[in-house]
Amino acid sequence: MTTVLIVDDHSIFRSGLRADLDAGLTVLGEAATVDEAVALVDALRPEVVLLDVHLPGGSGGGGAEVLRRSAALLEHVRFLALSVSDSAEDVVGVIRAGARGYITKGSSGAEVSNAVLAVAGGDAVFSPRLAGFVLDAFGALAGEQAESTEELDRLSAREREVMRLIARGYSYKEVAAELYISIKTVESHVSAVLRKLQLSSRHELTAWATARKLL
Structure with a gap:
């Protein structure tokens, strides 16, 4: 059984998602804010966190802030962003913060479940139209890192x-x-x-x- 924590500020969405997830996934808990999410990730140590990008609380950093504040656990807890947003800024922000994938809320329960299992197994998962954002962003990041190294030298x-x-x-x-x-x-x-x-x-x-x- 793969353990999951659902993080989203809409209770109706959390309830619907919990009901739609595959029976082979065990939901350990739910969180609605940045602070609640950080506390539950640390307390429950789920295998996968289904993380909304836009969350209230904390310092206003949303899902990316949850990732940054949970950085010490990223080796053991994997994060999968699940959001209504398909903007490049949101996608790149949480991936750079440490998320292992990003899918949109238009995904079916079966698609979300398969994505959770893939991320739990060490894969990266993205909704098809979002993958280009990630490739472009990390190509740019590699260029920035090369430039930084040259400057530091x-x-x-x-x-x-x-x-x-x-x-x-x-x-x-x-x-x-x-x-x-x-x-x-x-x-x-x-x-x-x-x-x-x-x-x-x-x-x-x-x-x-x-x-x-x-x-």
């Missing part, structure tokens, strides 16, 4: 350390204390980093590092 090991600390919000004094160097040396490294990355301020540096998940 311009920096020395010490400059990379300084860059990450500054991007995390450390003051020059705190960076100096952390790395056991002088404030003047920190200033010199920051100037070199900004020049090599063609940035003009620490705010731009923070945005650059955040976009590339270098923090």
Whole structure:
């Protein structure tokens, strides 16, 4: 029996989905908000979470926020997004956050059940018209990662350390204390980093590092 948690803020949809799922799937529970979902994922450890993309609660991040807050469990719990939305932004957002698939609510009970079993078995599953979004997004992501690697290769090991600390919000004094160097040396490294990355301020540096998940 494959265990499932249903996360959706509409009780009627949750009830209907539970009734339509294959008898070989065991629904351990239901959640209607981001916070409820995070708590139940941690408490129940289902094999698959059927996750709506747009959820109330938390910090407003919806399904992607549930994934981010459950990141430590992604090795054991698999997430399958199930949403009325078929926008590229929603699809790419939850997949990048860690979902193993994305299907639309127009899917039949049998299709959802088969998708759950496939994801539980380690496969990735997408509604046909959504697969192109994922391929395009990850092709772009691979390009961004290659670009980031090339840019980082311009920096020395010490400059990379300084860059990450500054991007995390450390003051020059705190960076100096952390790395056991002088404030003047920190200033010199920051100037070199900004020049090599063609940035003009620490705010731009923070945005650059955040976009590339270098923090």
